[in-house]
Amino acid sequence: MLNLSCSSKLRLLEGTLRRSLPDTLLVYGTVMTINQGNPAAQEVLVDSWPEFKVVLTRPRREVALDDSDLYTNTYTVYYRDIGAYRALLASAGAVNWGQSFRILGLQDGVYEVSKDVAESKGIKLEVLRYFTYFHPDPSSMPEIRSVLDPAMRLSSLDVSHTDLLNETWSFGGNEKSRKYLAILIRHFPSICLLDAAGHPVSWIASYPFGAMGPAYTLHEHRQRGYMAMLGNLLAKRLHALGYPSYGYVDVENYPMQRVQESQGFQCLQCITLPIPCQRHLP
Numbered sequence: 001m002l003n004l005s006c007s008s009k010l011r012l013l014e015g016t017l018r019r020s021l022p023d024t025l026l027v028y029g030t031v032m033t034i035n036q037g038n039p040a041a042q043e044v045l046v047d048s049w050p051e052f053k054v055v056l057t058r059p060r061r062e063v064a065l066d067d068s069d070l071y072t073n074t075y076t077v078y079y080r081d082i083g084a085y086r087a088l089l090a091s092a093g094a095v096n097w098g099q100s101f102r103i104l105g106l107q108d109g110v111y112e113v114s115k116d117v118a119e120s121k122g123i124k125l126e127v128l129r130y131f132t133y134f135h136p137d138p139s140s141m142p143e144i145r146s147v148l149d150p151a152m153r154l155s156s157l158d159v160s161h162t163d164l165l166n167e168t169w170s171f172g173g174n175e176k177s178r179k180y181l182a183i184l185i186r187h188f189p190s191i192c193l194l195d196a197a198g199h200p201v202s203w204i205a206s207y208p209f210g211a212m213g214p215a216y217t218l219h220e221h222r223q224r225g226y227m228a229m230l231g232n233l234l235a236k237r238l239h240a241l242g243y244p245s246y247g248y249v250d251v252e253n254y255p256m257q258r259v260q261e262s263q264g265f266q267c268l269q270c271i272t273l274p275i276p277c278q279r280h281l282p
Protein backbone atom coordinates (compact mmCIF):
# COMPACT_ATOMS: atom_id res chain seq x y z
CA MET A 1 0.00 0.00 0.00
CA LEU A 2 1.38 3.40 -0.99
CA ASN A 3 0.25 6.84 0.09
CA LEU A 4 0.60 8.89 -3.09
CA SER A 5 1.64 12.33 -1.93
CA CYS A 6 3.93 13.45 -4.75
CA SER A 7 2.20 16.14 -6.82
CA SER A 8 3.55 14.92 -10.18
CA LYS A 9 2.34 11.37 -9.45
CA LEU A 10 -1.07 12.72 -8.44
CA ARG A 11 -1.28 14.61 -11.75
CA LEU A 12 -0.31 11.48 -13.64
CA LEU A 13 -2.97 9.54 -11.72
CA GLU A 14 -5.58 12.16 -12.60
CA GLY A 15 -4.78 11.75 -16.31
CA THR A 16 -4.92 7.96 -16.07
CA LEU A 17 -8.25 8.01 -14.23
CA ARG A 18 -9.66 10.45 -16.75
CA ARG A 19 -9.17 7.93 -19.52
CA SER A 20 -11.39 5.43 -17.69
CA LEU A 21 -14.35 7.72 -17.03
CA PRO A 22 -17.15 7.17 -16.10
CA ASP A 23 -16.03 4.08 -14.12
CA THR A 24 -13.52 6.24 -12.20
CA LEU A 25 -15.88 9.18 -11.52
CA LEU A 26 -15.63 9.21 -7.73
CA VAL A 27 -11.87 8.85 -7.35
CA TYR A 28 -11.22 11.06 -10.38
CA GLY A 29 -13.31 13.87 -8.87
CA THR A 30 -11.50 13.49 -5.54
CA VAL A 31 -8.02 13.45 -7.10
CA MET A 32 -8.93 16.57 -9.08
CA THR A 33 -9.93 18.47 -5.94
CA ILE A 34 -6.71 17.31 -4.25
CA ASN A 35 -4.71 18.58 -7.22
CA GLN A 36 -6.55 21.89 -7.12
CA GLY A 37 -5.56 22.83 -3.58
CA ASN A 38 -7.08 19.99 -1.53
CA PRO A 39 -9.55 22.09 0.50
CA ALA A 40 -11.14 19.01 2.09
CA ALA A 41 -7.71 17.58 3.13
CA GLN A 42 -7.95 14.19 1.45
CA GLU A 43 -5.24 11.70 0.47
CA VAL A 44 -4.79 8.84 -1.98
CA LEU A 45 -3.76 5.23 -1.41
CA VAL A 46 -2.83 2.82 -4.22
CA ASP A 47 -1.80 -0.83 -4.07
CA SER A 48 1.26 -0.21 -6.27
CA TRP A 49 2.72 2.43 -8.57
CA PRO A 50 2.81 3.28 -11.47
CA GLU A 51 0.72 0.19 -12.29
CA PHE A 52 -2.18 0.11 -9.88
CA LYS A 53 -5.21 -2.11 -9.45
CA VAL A 54 -6.98 -0.12 -6.77
CA VAL A 55 -7.22 3.53 -5.72
CA LEU A 56 -8.72 4.50 -2.37
CA THR A 57 -9.13 8.11 -1.24
CA ARG A 58 -9.68 9.03 2.39
CA PRO A 59 -9.63 12.05 4.73
CA ARG A 60 -6.22 12.97 6.10
CA ARG A 61 -5.71 12.06 9.73
CA GLU A 62 -5.66 15.68 10.87
CA VAL A 63 -9.25 16.25 9.68
CA ALA A 64 -10.68 12.81 10.57
CA LEU A 65 -10.62 13.65 14.26
CA ASP A 66 -14.22 12.89 15.10
CA ASP A 67 -14.95 9.14 15.19
CA SER A 68 -18.67 9.66 14.57
CA ASP A 69 -18.37 12.16 11.68
CA LEU A 70 -19.72 10.22 8.68
CA TYR A 71 -19.48 13.28 6.45
CA THR A 72 -15.79 14.10 6.81
CA ASN A 73 -14.92 10.40 7.01
CA THR A 74 -15.81 9.73 3.37
CA TYR A 75 -13.71 7.31 1.30
CA THR A 76 -14.00 6.76 -2.46
CA VAL A 77 -12.77 3.72 -4.31
CA TYR A 78 -12.06 2.51 -7.82
CA TYR A 79 -10.55 -0.86 -8.64
CA ARG A 80 -9.64 -2.90 -11.68
CA ASP A 81 -9.25 -6.05 -9.61
CA ILE A 82 -11.63 -6.89 -6.82
CA GLY A 83 -9.00 -9.02 -5.07
CA ALA A 84 -6.71 -5.99 -4.88
CA TYR A 85 -9.53 -3.99 -3.27
CA ARG A 86 -10.11 -6.75 -0.72
CA ALA A 87 -6.39 -6.91 0.10
CA LEU A 88 -6.07 -3.12 0.43
CA LEU A 89 -9.13 -2.83 2.65
CA ALA A 90 -7.92 -5.64 4.89
CA SER A 91 -4.39 -4.26 5.18
CA ALA A 92 -3.43 -2.48 8.36
CA GLY A 93 -3.97 1.27 8.33
CA ALA A 94 -5.94 1.69 5.07
CA VAL A 95 -9.24 2.32 6.84
CA ASN A 96 -9.80 3.53 10.37
CA TRP A 97 -12.24 0.86 11.49
CA GLY A 98 -12.72 2.60 14.82
CA GLN A 99 -14.66 5.38 13.09
CA SER A 100 -18.02 5.70 11.37
CA PHE A 101 -17.35 6.29 7.70
CA ARG A 102 -18.77 5.95 4.20
CA ILE A 103 -17.15 4.25 1.23
CA LEU A 104 -18.45 5.47 -2.12
CA GLY A 105 -17.82 3.18 -5.05
CA LEU A 106 -19.31 2.33 -8.40
CA GLN A 107 -17.85 -1.08 -9.21
CA ASP A 108 -19.81 -4.27 -8.85
CA GLY A 109 -18.88 -5.98 -5.63
CA VAL A 110 -17.82 -2.92 -3.65
CA TYR A 111 -20.50 -3.54 -1.04
CA GLU A 112 -19.95 -7.29 -0.79
CA VAL A 113 -16.19 -6.98 -0.35
CA SER A 114 -16.48 -4.06 2.10
CA LYS A 115 -19.06 -6.02 4.08
CA ASP A 116 -16.88 -9.15 4.20
CA VAL A 117 -13.82 -7.28 5.38
CA ALA A 118 -15.86 -5.28 7.91
CA GLU A 119 -17.44 -8.45 9.29
CA SER A 120 -14.01 -10.02 9.72
CA LYS A 121 -13.32 -7.05 12.03
CA GLY A 122 -16.63 -7.43 13.88
CA ILE A 123 -18.31 -4.45 12.18
CA LYS A 124 -21.63 -4.46 10.36
CA LEU A 125 -22.10 -2.31 7.26
CA GLU A 126 -25.27 -0.79 5.91
CA VAL A 127 -25.75 -0.04 2.25
CA LEU A 128 -27.58 2.77 0.47
CA ARG A 129 -28.11 2.44 -3.27
CA TYR A 130 -28.32 5.39 -5.61
CA PHE A 131 -28.43 5.89 -9.33
CA THR A 132 -25.46 7.76 -10.72
CA TYR A 133 -26.26 10.31 -13.43
CA PHE A 134 -23.40 11.31 -15.70
CA HIS A 135 -23.29 13.80 -18.56
CA PRO A 136 -20.46 12.97 -20.99
CA ASP A 137 -20.45 16.43 -22.60
CA PRO A 138 -22.22 19.25 -20.74
CA SER A 139 -21.19 21.74 -23.44
CA SER A 140 -23.77 20.00 -25.63
CA MET A 141 -26.54 20.45 -23.05
CA PRO A 142 -29.47 22.59 -24.21
CA GLU A 143 -29.23 26.32 -23.57
CA ILE A 144 -31.61 27.00 -20.74
CA ARG A 145 -34.50 29.28 -21.54
CA SER A 146 -34.72 31.65 -18.58
CA VAL A 147 -37.57 30.69 -16.29
CA LEU A 148 -36.88 33.50 -13.88
CA ASP A 149 -39.22 36.00 -12.42
CA PRO A 150 -37.45 39.37 -13.07
CA ALA A 151 -37.14 39.94 -9.31
CA MET A 152 -35.04 36.79 -8.91
CA ARG A 153 -31.34 36.49 -9.49
CA LEU A 154 -28.69 33.82 -9.78
CA SER A 155 -25.83 33.67 -7.29
CA SER A 156 -23.55 31.23 -5.47
CA LEU A 157 -24.32 29.85 -2.05
CA ASP A 158 -22.90 31.79 0.87
CA VAL A 159 -21.94 30.50 4.34
CA SER A 160 -24.93 32.42 5.74
CA HIS A 161 -27.08 29.81 3.90
CA THR A 162 -25.57 26.88 5.84
CA ASP A 163 -28.45 26.52 8.32
CA LEU A 164 -31.01 26.47 5.51
CA LEU A 165 -29.11 23.70 3.70
CA ASN A 166 -28.70 21.78 6.94
CA GLU A 167 -32.42 21.96 7.73
CA THR A 168 -33.45 20.78 4.26
CA TRP A 169 -30.75 18.18 3.37
CA SER A 170 -32.00 14.63 3.87
CA PHE A 171 -28.67 13.71 5.53
CA GLY A 172 -28.55 16.96 7.51
CA GLY A 173 -29.98 18.28 10.74
CA ASN A 174 -27.00 17.88 13.04
CA GLU A 175 -23.85 19.79 13.93
CA LYS A 176 -21.53 17.51 11.93
CA SER A 177 -23.60 17.88 8.76
CA ARG A 178 -23.65 21.63 9.34
CA LYS A 179 -19.86 21.75 9.50
CA TYR A 180 -19.60 19.62 6.34
CA LEU A 181 -22.08 21.79 4.43
CA ALA A 182 -20.15 24.93 5.43
CA ILE A 183 -17.01 23.39 3.85
CA LEU A 184 -18.92 22.57 0.65
CA ILE A 185 -20.29 26.10 0.43
CA ARG A 186 -16.95 27.72 1.18
CA HIS A 187 -14.74 25.67 -1.12
CA PHE A 188 -16.73 24.01 -3.92
CA PRO A 189 -18.79 25.38 -6.83
CA SER A 190 -22.48 26.05 -6.19
CA ILE A 191 -25.38 27.92 -7.74
CA CYS A 192 -28.52 29.25 -6.13
CA LEU A 193 -31.53 31.27 -7.05
CA LEU A 194 -32.35 34.18 -4.74
CA ASP A 195 -35.77 35.76 -4.40
CA ALA A 196 -36.37 39.52 -4.33
CA ALA A 197 -35.44 39.62 -0.62
CA GLY A 198 -32.15 37.78 -1.29
CA HIS A 199 -33.28 34.44 0.21
CA PRO A 200 -32.39 31.20 -1.63
CA VAL A 201 -35.40 29.39 -3.13
CA SER A 202 -33.49 26.73 -5.08
CA TRP A 203 -29.83 25.61 -4.95
CA ILE A 204 -27.30 23.00 -5.92
CA ALA A 205 -23.82 22.62 -4.40
CA SER A 206 -20.99 20.14 -5.09
CA TYR A 207 -19.02 17.61 -3.07
CA PRO A 208 -15.28 17.08 -2.52
CA PHE A 209 -15.51 14.09 -4.88
CA GLY A 210 -16.74 16.33 -7.68
CA ALA A 211 -20.39 15.21 -7.73
CA MET A 212 -23.22 17.76 -7.82
CA GLY A 213 -25.38 18.06 -4.69
CA PRO A 214 -27.01 18.65 -2.26
CA ALA A 215 -29.85 20.04 -4.41
CA TYR A 216 -33.12 21.50 -3.18
CA THR A 217 -36.04 23.69 -4.25
CA LEU A 218 -38.37 25.12 -1.59
CA HIS A 219 -41.82 23.51 -1.80
CA GLU A 220 -43.70 26.58 -2.96
CA HIS A 221 -41.24 27.07 -5.86
CA ARG A 222 -41.18 23.52 -7.24
CA GLN A 223 -41.92 22.41 -10.81
CA ARG A 224 -41.09 25.78 -12.33
CA GLY A 225 -37.93 24.52 -13.98
CA TYR A 226 -35.55 25.98 -11.36
CA MET A 227 -33.59 22.82 -10.61
CA ALA A 228 -33.30 21.91 -14.28
CA MET A 229 -31.82 25.37 -14.87
CA LEU A 230 -29.43 25.29 -11.89
CA GLY A 231 -28.28 21.73 -12.65
CA ASN A 232 -27.62 22.69 -16.25
CA LEU A 233 -25.60 25.75 -15.22
CA LEU A 234 -23.57 23.94 -12.56
CA ALA A 235 -22.81 21.01 -14.87
CA LYS A 236 -21.43 23.46 -17.43
CA ARG A 237 -19.43 25.34 -14.81
CA LEU A 238 -17.89 22.12 -13.44
CA HIS A 239 -17.14 20.97 -16.97
CA ALA A 240 -15.38 24.28 -17.69
CA LEU A 241 -13.22 23.68 -14.58
CA GLY A 242 -12.29 20.23 -15.91
CA TYR A 243 -14.55 18.23 -13.59
CA PRO A 244 -16.82 15.45 -14.81
CA SER A 245 -20.52 16.35 -14.53
CA TYR A 246 -22.34 13.85 -12.40
CA GLY A 247 -24.58 13.40 -9.42
CA TYR A 248 -26.32 10.62 -7.56
CA VAL A 249 -30.00 10.24 -6.89
CA ASP A 250 -31.91 7.93 -4.55
CA VAL A 251 -33.48 5.08 -6.51
CA GLU A 252 -36.92 6.27 -5.35
CA ASN A 253 -36.43 9.99 -5.98
CA TYR A 254 -38.41 10.20 -9.23
CA PRO A 255 -38.63 14.03 -9.38
CA MET A 256 -34.83 14.41 -9.30
CA GLN A 257 -34.37 11.52 -11.75
CA ARG A 258 -36.75 13.34 -14.10
CA VAL A 259 -34.76 16.57 -13.69
CA GLN A 260 -31.50 14.75 -14.57
CA GLU A 261 -33.02 13.01 -17.57
CA SER A 262 -34.53 16.25 -18.88
CA GLN A 263 -30.97 17.62 -19.09
CA GLY A 264 -29.54 14.63 -20.96
CA PHE A 265 -27.77 12.96 -18.03
CA GLN A 266 -27.25 9.24 -18.52
CA CYS A 267 -28.20 6.86 -15.73
CA LEU A 268 -25.29 4.58 -14.84
CA GLN A 269 -25.24 1.70 -12.46
CA CYS A 270 -26.01 2.06 -8.77
CA ILE A 271 -23.56 3.85 -6.59
CA THR A 272 -23.14 2.15 -3.27
CA LEU A 273 -22.51 3.87 0.01
CA PRO A 274 -21.70 1.32 2.66
CA ILE A 275 -21.99 2.87 6.07
CA PRO A 276 -20.67 1.09 9.13
CA CYS A 277 -23.06 1.51 11.98
CA GLN A 278 -20.35 0.66 14.51
CA ARG A 279 -22.45 -2.18 15.87
CA HIS A 280 -20.19 -5.05 16.74
CA LEU A 281 -21.50 -8.40 15.59
CA PRO A 282 -22.44 -10.91 18.25
Ligand SMILES: CC(C)(COP(=O)(O)OP(=O)(O)OC[C@H]1O[C@@H](n2cnc3c(N)ncnc32)[C@H](O)[C@@H]1OP(=O)(O)O)[C@@H](O)C(=O)NCCC(=O)NCCS
Binds near residue numbers: 217222254256
Ligand atom coordinates in the same frame (compact mmCIF):
# COMPACT_ATOMS: atom_id res chain seq x y z
C1 LIG B 1 -36.12 17.27 -6.88
C2 LIG B 1 -36.27 18.78 -6.80
C3 LIG B 1 -34.90 19.38 -6.49
C4 LIG B 1 -36.80 19.30 -8.15
O1 LIG B 1 -36.75 20.71 -8.11
P1 LIG B 1 -37.69 21.59 -9.09
O2 LIG B 1 -37.14 22.98 -9.05
O3 LIG B 1 -39.10 21.40 -8.71
O4 LIG B 1 -37.41 20.88 -10.50
P2 LIG B 1 -37.81 21.45 -11.93
O5 LIG B 1 -38.97 22.37 -11.79
O6 LIG B 1 -36.59 22.01 -12.56
O7 LIG B 1 -38.24 20.14 -12.69
C5 LIG B 1 -37.57 19.68 -13.83
C6 LIG B 1 -38.29 18.47 -14.38
O8 LIG B 1 -38.63 17.54 -13.36
C7 LIG B 1 -40.05 17.40 -13.30
N1 LIG B 1 -40.48 17.34 -11.92
C8 LIG B 1 -40.07 18.14 -10.92
N2 LIG B 1 -40.72 17.78 -9.78
C9 LIG B 1 -41.53 16.75 -10.12
C10 LIG B 1 -42.47 15.96 -9.40
N3 LIG B 1 -42.71 16.17 -8.10
N4 LIG B 1 -43.10 14.98 -10.05
C11 LIG B 1 -42.86 14.73 -11.35
N5 LIG B 1 -42.01 15.46 -12.09
C12 LIG B 1 -41.36 16.45 -11.48
C13 LIG B 1 -40.60 18.61 -13.93
O9 LIG B 1 -41.89 18.40 -14.43
C14 LIG B 1 -39.61 18.86 -15.02
O10 LIG B 1 -39.82 17.96 -16.07
P3 LIG B 1 -40.03 18.52 -17.54
O11 LIG B 1 -38.75 19.26 -17.87
O12 LIG B 1 -40.23 17.28 -18.34
O13 LIG B 1 -41.23 19.41 -17.44
C15 LIG B 1 -37.28 19.17 -5.68
O14 LIG B 1 -38.46 18.42 -5.84
C16 LIG B 1 -36.74 18.97 -4.27
O15 LIG B 1 -36.13 19.89 -3.70
N6 LIG B 1 -36.95 17.77 -3.70
C17 LIG B 1 -36.43 17.45 -2.36
C18 LIG B 1 -34.91 17.37 -2.31
C19 LIG B 1 -34.35 16.44 -3.34
O16 LIG B 1 -34.91 15.39 -3.64
N7 LIG B 1 -33.16 16.82 -3.85
C20 LIG B 1 -32.44 16.03 -4.82
C21 LIG B 1 -31.53 15.08 -4.09
S1 LIG B 1 -30.55 14.17 -5.25
